[in-house]
Amino acid sequence: MKPLALPPLGRPDGMTTHDYAFNRLRQAIMVGAFRPGTSVTIRGLAEALESSPTPVREALRQLTSIGALQFLENRRIVVPHITPARFAELISLRIALESHAARRAVAHLSERQIEQIVAIDDSIETEIRKGDKVAALIANQAFHRMIYTANPDAVAMPLIESVWLQLGPILGIAMEHVTELYVVDRHREAIEALRRRDEEAAADAIAADIREGIGGFDQQAVARLLRLAA
Amino acid sequence: MKPLALPPLGRPDGMTTHDYAFNRLRQAIMVGAFRPGTSVTIRGLAEALESSPTPVREALRQLTSIGALQFLENRRIVVPHITPARFAELISLRIALESHAARRAVAHLSERQIEQIVAIDDSIETEIRKGDKVAALIANQAFHRMIYTANPDAVAMPLIESVWLQLGPILGIAMEHVTELYVVDRHREAIEALRRRDEEAAADAIAADIREGIGGFDQQAVARLLRLAA
DNA sequence: TTTCTAAAAATGTGATCACAAAAAGAGATT
DNA sequence: AATCTCTTTTTGTGATCACATTTTTAGAAA
Numbered sequence: 001m002k003p004l005a006l007p008p009l010g011r012p013d014g015m016t017t018h019d020y021a022f023n024r025l026r027q028a029i030m031v032g033a034f035r036p037g038t039s040v041t042i043r044g045l046a047e048a049l050e051s052s053p054t055p056v057r058e059a060l061r062q063l064t065s066i067g068a069l070q071f072l073e074n075r076r077i078v079v080p081h082i083t084p085a086r087f088a089e090l091i092s093l094r095i096a097l098e099s100h101a102a103r104r105a106v107a108h109l110s111e112r113q114i115e116q117i118v119a120i121d122d123s124i125e126t127e128i129r130k131g132d133k134v135a136a137l138i139a140n141q142a143f144h145r146m147i148y149t150a151n152p153d154a155v156a157m158p159l160i161e162s163v164w165l166q167l168g169p170i171l172g173i174a175m176e177h178v179t180e181l182y183v184v185d186r187h188r189e190a191i192e193a194l195r196r197r198d199e200e201a202a203a204d205a206i207a208a209d210i211r212e213g214i215g216g217f218d219q220q221a222v223a224r225l226l227r228l229a230a
Numbered sequence: 231m232k233p234l235a236l237p238p239l240g241r242p243d244g245m246t247t248h249d250y251a252f253n254r255l256r257q258a259i260m261v262g263a264f265r266p267g268t269s270v271t272i273r274g275l276a277e278a279l280e281s282s283p284t285p286v287r288e289a290l291r292q293l294t295s296i297g298a299l300q301f302l303e304n305r306r307i308v309v310p311h312i313t314p315a316r317f318a319e320l321i322s323l324r325i326a327l328e329s330h331a332a333r334r335a336v337a338h339l340s341e342r343q344i345e346q347i348v349a350i351d352d353s354i355e356t357e358i359r360k361g362d363k364v365a366a367l368i369a370n371q372a373f374h375r376m377i378y379t380a381n382p383d384a385v386a387m388p389l390i391e392s393v394w395l396q397l398g399p400i401l402g403i404a405m406e407h408v409t410e411l412y413v414v415d416r417h418r419e420a421i422e423a424l425r426r427r428d429e430e431a432a433a434d435a436i437a438a439d440i441r442e443g444i445g446g447f448d449q450q451a452v453a454r455l456l457r458l459a460a
Numbered sequence: 461t462t463t464c465t466a467a468a469a470a471t472g473t474g475a476t477c478a479c480a481a482a483a484a485g486a487g488a489t490t
Numbered sequence: 491a492a493t494c495t496c497t498t499t500t501t502g503t504g505a506t507c508a509c510a511t512t513t514t515t516a517g518a519a520a
Contacts, residue, residue, distance in 0.1 A: 155320050
């Protein structure tokens with residue numbers, strides 16, 4: 001088994017083997033460490049994570065539940081393929097879900113939280129300037145997550161992360177081919193809307209942000225790549 | 231362990247023990263067979279399903295991934311509690327997700343499929359007249375599912391089912407207290423919109439349908455119950 | 461009766477093993 | 491060189507067991 005190309009997360013004490021495996025794999029898929037069609041094996045991952053099949057299989061099963069992996073008929077476990085149509089649906093779903101989540105979060109945001117969001121936005125541009133694509137992607141996700149989870153009952157958040165996971169493998173391809181990182185400017189727009197407590201403007205800004213790019217990558221460029229891969 | 235109050239699904243040949251456990255439990259939670267706060271044990275369910283801990287634990291882990299169950303800090307496994315605020319968020323999310331899914335499905339619906347939807351809608355009213363709440367609920371879900379899955383890339387469907395699962399336990403309470411079933415009339419409205427291929431009208435009809443009731447139960451009555459339970 | 465403490469039971473976790481199915485490989489045949 | 495067949499290896503599945511933690515129970519003390 002080839003070593004996993006993952007950021008080496010330390011394993012906190014008290015965390016179960018299963019939780020560790022789940023989070024590690026989830027994070028890897030989320031940031032595009034696995035290409036669509038990649039197949040994984042339970043024993044292989046168990047070895048890579050220095051554990052046994054049982055907790056790894058549980059982690060893989062959970063990942064299938066949220067669309068990050070797929071158990072095929074022949075019992076093979078793969079990272080799902082994405083067609084251009086499916087990609088378009090996922091982006092459309094992101095817009096619906098996240099503009100909704102933003103709208104439902106606005107009323108709960110404190111000044112303090114808004115300042116934290118601004119700080120995260122700054123870190124995104126820092127990472128982009130450094131050219132660290134993965135870090136920029138993670139920071140971008142943190143930006144969105146910070147907004148939506150201001151709502152204490154952010155029931156949409158797990159669903160949004162599910163969509164991010166399904167888009168992850170595409171991002172991996174994008175990172176290999178796209179050199180120019182898209183500098184977000186809709187974020188400032190969103191922040192201004194949050195400051196004004198303007199739900200509709202916030203939802204619109206988030207929608208526009210997603211429509212234009214995914215995590216620093218130009219939307220159209222990614223779509224083009226996808227058509228080539230198909 | 232008390233016997234499960236589940237519709238006795240036969241286990242198809244070739245289905246794995248894990249799949250059987252997952253589907254059986256999922257269906258049970260979806261139709262309100264478990265009350266919020268109910269705790270389940272791996273060994274208990276394994277015995278009830280005549281299998282062993284391993285596949286059951288996998289099923290439970292998957293169910294937590296989609297919000298149907300919750301692993302607490304002390305490692306207890308429970309059906310999540312729902313606060314009035316959380317309930318409101320879930321309904322709001324249903325509206326956002328399902329009106330979106332309906333909009334994205336309209337273009338794909340064939341005449342034949344629309345007729346099947348009409349047939350399902352008839353069966354809902356039949357079940358309501360018979361007073362079979364669970365059957366009415368299942369038929370109502372089938373009605374919605376049939377619409378959304380007309381889209382060949384219905385990526386929102388798993389997320390929608392996740393929300394249904396999270397609402398399931400509430401429905402169980404509702405079924406115990408609500409005697410009068412709400413007769414849907416927004417379904418006809420939705421069907422007309424589908425026939426006219428009117429995306430906005432379809433989305434609006436679905437949104438109104440959800441706003442007024444969940445699966446045959448009056449929305450306001452359920453919310454009232456929830457406040458009492460809290 | 462209430463509260464505290466220790467023993468007992470129950471429960472989640474994870475490693476291991478046997479089994480069956482699938483995939484991969486080796487060799488023969490065309 | 492391509493295809494078929496049989497063997498070997500790999501892989502997912504599920505039952506079992508040992509272990510640690512948690513919960514429950516029982517009994518003593520206040």
